[in-house]
Amino acid sequence: MLTTLKEVLAFAEEKKAAIPAFNIDNMEIVQSIIKASEEENYPVILAVGQAAIKDGKLALLAATAQVLAKKSPIPVVLHLDHGQSLEQVRMALDCGFTSVMIDGSKLPFHENVEISKRALEMARAAGATVEAELGCILGVEDDISHDDSKPFLVRTEDVEAFNRAVTVDALAVGIGNAHGIYKGLPNLDFDRLSEVNDISSVPLVLHGGSGIPGDMIQKAISLGIRKINVATEIRLAYVRGLTKEVESGDFYTMSNSGKAEVVALAKEKIHLFKNGNV
Ligand code: G3H
Ligand code: ZN
Numbered sequence: 236m237l238t239t240l241k242e243v244l245a246f247a248e249e250k251k252a253a254i255p256a257f258n259i260d261n262m263e264i265v266q267s268i269i270k271a272s273e274e275e276n277y278p279v280i281l282a283v284g285q286a287a288i289k290d291g292k293l294a295l296l297a298a299t300a301q302v303l304a305k306k307s308p309i310p311v312v313l314h315l316d317h318g319q320s321l322e323q324v325r326m327a328l329d330c331g332f333t334s335v336m337i338d339g340s341k342l343p344f345h346e347n348v349e350i351s352k353r354a355l356e357m358a359r360a361a362g363a364t365v366e367a368e369l370g371c372i373l374g375v376e377d378d379i380s381h382d383d384s385k386p387f388l389v390r391t392e393d394v395e396a397f398n399r400a401v402t403v404d405a406l407a408v409g410i411g412n413a414h415g416i417y418k419g420l421p422n423l424d425f426d427r428l429s430e431v432n433d434i435s436s437v438p439l440v441l442h443g444g445s446g447i448p449g450d451m452i453q454k455a456i457s458l459g460i461r462k463i464n465v466a467t468e469i470r471l472a473y474v475r476g477l478t479k480e481v482e483s484g485d486f487y488t489m490s491n492s493g494k495a496e497v498v499a500l501a502k503e504k505i506h507l508f509k510n511g512n513v
Contacts, residue, residue, distance in 0.1 A: 240364035256280035258466035271501035370409025432459030
């Protein structure tokens, strides 16, 4: 069934676990992620990111996700990832999204607060939830990149001030996590995550989930991470499956192989994010 971040993150908090936010980039990946989540009997967040939007797929992916979510027994959130503007938030809400991220992390702090407030008004009017971001996610993905000359680490004073100014439903934090493939081991600042968790009144989100080793994922969950975004590994799994069967020359042999790879990876991530508590 379709639901919002509020319900699934409350479940995650109760279980001291994290909910996966898998990016969906085509119909087959939507089918595969829903299948994996149903087999694991676990909530899932379907995230539509900037590359899919740029590829003209916002409404198409929203429709696919809603058809499958409405038939599914598990809680499914349809979430705009890294929303770049209030116009994008409006477009997503008009397509039936049940949750939106407004990514004001590159704006001056007070502008991030203001745009998050506006997005919250719009989302609440549609019965949807909102994720915001403080600090920056390193790396590059879907044209979202971080200028390495600029600070990235979330500041506790900003979290306190942000939470006083606007009550969102989830807060993505920059702790050294990066979009895309990590060059070497991720260098996550768990001390900063712990400090933020101690003062945050809303569930925390870890972006750049691809390539983070299991022990670091479990440590992040123990320090308050309740939503973990994974895009790159899902995309690569699908392509890997296709290419594995390219010799078959048969479309559905290749497509089903891609779907099988996504199902397997999604189940592996869900199992990890359950953190042994579900
Ligand atoms: O917004 C998307 C996520 O942060 C995905 O990051 O591609 O490194 O898994 P990832
Ligand atoms: Zn992200």
